[in-house]
Amino acid sequence: MARDRETLRLGLERLRHAGEPALTDGAVDRLAARLAASIAAKDRRRQNLPLLTFPEALPITARREEIVAAIQQHPGVIVSGETGSGKSTQIPKFCLAAGRGLDGMIGHTQPRRIAAVAVAQRIAEELGEPLGRAVGYKIRFSDRTAPGAYIKIMTDGILLAETQTDRRLSAYDTIIVDEAHERNLNIDFILGYLKRLVERRRDLKVVITSATIDTEKFSRAFGNAPVIDVTGRTFPVEVRYADPGTGSGDNGEVSHVELAVQAVADIAHERRGGDVLVFMPTEQDIRDACEALEGRAGRHAVILPLFARLSAADQARVFKPADQRKIIVATNVAETSLTIPGIRYVVDTGLARISRYSPRTRTTALPVAPISRSSADQRKGRCGRVEHGVCIRLYAEEDYLARPQYT
Template identity: 60%
Template structure:
C-alpha cells in the first residue's frame, strides 16, 4: 500500500512536469531516478522527504511559468522597417519549425525586431529568449534599443550581459549577450535550459565563437525538443546554415529603402589618389571633397586601425570650414564615447570607424560611406604559434556590408578608394575564423564540455586536419591533456589536472599555464597581475593631438628591461592611487592624468578578480590576491613561458629609470655576451614555443608593423634579483 501511494505521487508529479520551466523540468526529471534508488534500497523516509522537496519545487516552477505567461510583454513592431512586412510569415515559421534561418540585408531591422517577433510567436515563457551578438558594443546598443521600443529601461524585461557587466535578470524575457558569454554559460548549464529560444545574430561573420555556438546548438537540437533556434545573417551563406540544420526554412527580408550609388577612383565627384598617397590621405581628401559640395548628411569613414583613425580625425579637424563633429569609433573606446556616434549633434557628423560599424550596429543619418577597403583580420601561423593582426584587403561581402551603412534615410553614396577591377577580383567571403585560427582553446573547451572528437563535431565548416593536430600538440606541450586510448587512427584525449584548471580560467591556455607554474614557483600574485593585463587590450591611450603628453605620462611606468614589469608598475601606481577609496572618482582622476583608459583598468581589475575566484576554487589561493603585489626574493626559481618584445615597447617612449627603485625584473638570455653579467644563468626556449611582437608576431630583427629595428626575445623567463652593472643598465635592456 505504501508503495502504491508513493508511486501515485510520483506519477502525479510526472503529469504536471510539462507545466514547469525548462531549467526546472530537466532538474526535477533527474530527481525521479534518485527517488526510485532511495525507495528500492529501503531508505523510504529519505525518499518521501526528497519527493516532498520535488513537489514544492515543481509547484514553484509552475507558478513562475504562469506568471511569465501573464506578464509577457506585448511589443509593437517598428512599422517602417522592411522586416515588418514579413512579420506574420516569420511568426508562423517560428511557431511551426524548431530552426529558422532569416536572411536580411543591412537595414532590414532583423537585429532589433526578431526578438520581439519571438515574443509574439509565444516564445519566452518556458525560458528566456537569448540573442547573441559578435561584439560588446552591439549587445549593449541592441538591448537599449529593444528596451526603449518596448517602453522599459534596460535590466527589466530586456537585459544584456557582456564580459564583466550583467544587466539581465533571471525573470527577464529577452537577454542580449556576446557569443562568448553563451559559451561560458554552457559550461555550467550544458543544455542551456535557461533559454527556450536562441537567436544567433550576424552569423555571416563566422567568428570562431559563432561557429562554436552553431555547433553546440546542432548537438542540442536533438536533445532538447523544446528548444528553438533562429539564425540571422546577411545574404551570405544562408544556404549553408540551412543545410547544417537539416534544411531549415529560409526567409529573406529586403534591406535598404533608398538607392546607393557606388563610386570608384576617377568617377565624378571622387578624388584620384596618387601612388604615394596613403589610405588615410586618400580618405581625408575624399571627405574634403564631400564637404566642399555642401551636401547634407553624415559621413562614415572605414579605417583598418586605431592609429589610422587618430591620424584621420586629426587631419579632418584641420580642413573643416563649417560646423562639423568628428567622432572616432572602435572597440577600445569607453561606452560613453561609443554612444556619442548615435546622438544628434550640431552640424555635419563625420564618424571614422574600424569594422565595428560594418555590421551589428546601425548609425542613424549616414548618407556617405568612404571605404578604404582594408581591415585588420587575425591570422594564426601554426609554425610560430603566433596570431598576427595584419592589415589586409576586405572581401566583396564585407565591402557590400559597408555600402549598406548608408541609404537608410535618403539616397546614399559609397565611395570606394580602390578600383572596381580590384573589388571584382577579391574573394566573395572572408574565410571563417576557424580556418585561420589557433584551435587549442576550442579543443580545450570541447573536451571540458564532453562534446566529443573535434573531427566529428558539427562545425558548419570543419577545420583543417593540420590545425587540429597542431591544437592537440599545443595543449599536450602545455600539459593540459593526455592521450587515453581511442580507435585506430583516432586521437582521444582527456584533461589532466592542470587542464581542468586551464579550462576554468577566463584566459588563453598559455596564460593559464603561466599561473599554474607561478603557483608552484611561489610568484602567483605578480604573475596574476601580468597575465590579467595580457588578456585585455592595452590600457594606455594616446589621444589625437596629445601623443607627446601621453608618452611622457606613460614613461613614468616604463621599465627598460621588460614590458611585463612596465605593466606591473602601472598596476602598482593605480592601486596606490585608489587604495581604500570607496568610489571610482580617484581612479578616474588618476587615469585621466596618466592617459589610461578607465574602462580597461576596470576590466583589468575584473579579470584579476575572476582569476582569484578560479584560483580559490582550485585550492591554489587562500584569501585574496594582494593589491600591493611585491616581487620578493622568496619568489623562487624561474618558470617557463615565452617572452616576446611587444608593441608596448615599440614607440620609443621616454622613461625615468631609477635603479635604486627597481630591485627585481623578468629576465631572458638574449646573446652569449649576457653571460658576462653576474647572477644569471643561460636558458633555452621551451620546445615548440617562440616569441615575437604581440601585434604582428614577427621574429626577424625588423618588425614592419612596429617600424623599429629590434630583436624579439624568446626563452625561459623568471624572477631574479636585478644587479646594476657598473658600465650600463641591467640585463635585459634592449641594445640592438
C-alpha cells in the first residue's frame, strides 16, 4: 500500500545504519509483519473491487481505452472536454479500470462542496454501492469516507489541508484535479504541489480534467503529459445578445437583476417548454431575482435558488422533476460539474464573484466582475443537452468578444 512504502523504506534505512544489534531486537520481524499486512490489504482491495460499468451514451466512454492506456503509461494525463461529456463521473472509474485505487485511494477534487457531494452520489449510484463505502466524499464539517474506500471526492481545500499532515499524500495512489480551468488559489497551489510530488513519488498518477483549459501549458508543466480531448454531446444552441448600449448598474440604468427577470418573462411569452437557468453573481441578487419572479411567474413555474451555502435538501430540489416549469436562479456553482436535467434556456448576466489575490496586501477579495469568454461558453453549454437550447446573454456581442479567453 502507498501509505506503507515510506514507513518501510525508512525502517530499512534505520536497519542498515544500526547494523548487527538491530537484527536481534525484533526490528526485522516488525518490518516483515508490516509488509505482510500491507500485501494482504492490497489483495483484499483487489478482491473487493466494485463492478465497473460505463454508460455508452456519454461521449467520454468512446475514449475509455485511450484514457485508461494513458493513465497506465504516464505519470500525468490532461483530459479536456466540453460540459456534459462525463469527465467528472467516469474518469475515477477509468482509473479503477487502469488498476489504480489498489495501493491507495483515488482522490478527486472539486472546487465546490455541492459538486463534490453530487459527483460522489452519482458515481456510487453507477457502481451500485451505498454512498460512503466504495465511494465517499469529504467536505468541510462532513466526512463520509470509509477506511476501505476506493474513490474519495473532496473539495480542493480539503486536499490542500491534508498536505499539512501528510506531505506525500500517501493515502492516495491517484489524484484527479477536476475543473482546473477555474484556477482559484487552492487549485493553483495543488497543481504546483502535485507537479513536485510526482517527481518524488514515482507511484503517484495525476489526472487534470477541465471543460476549458490551456492544455499545452499544463502538459508542459507535467512533463509533456498527453492531452486527450473529449467532444461533448450537445444540440445546437441559439445565442441572443443584448443590443449595444444596454447597460446595468446605477445612475438610472436597469440593473442586471431587472434585465434577467424581464428576459425570463419574455421566455414565458414564447410558450415553449423547457426549464430556465439564470446566472447571478451574488446570493443577494438571487434572492432579489427570486422575489421578483415569484410575483411575475410564481403561479406558472417553480422558482428555485441555487448557491453554495444553501442547505443540501434545498440544493437537491433543483435535480428533482416538477409538474411546472422550473426557473433556477444560481451563482456560478451551476456553471460546471453539476448537470441539471431539462434546461432549455440559459439567461446569462455575464457577471460573477471572481477571486482576486493581491500579492501586495497578501489578501484575497471576491469582487463582482465580468466573466471570461470560456466561462460564458460554459454557461451556454448548460442548455442544449437534450434538445435545441437558447442562451440569452444580457450583454452585447461586442462585449463578449472583448473579454479575455480565460479568467
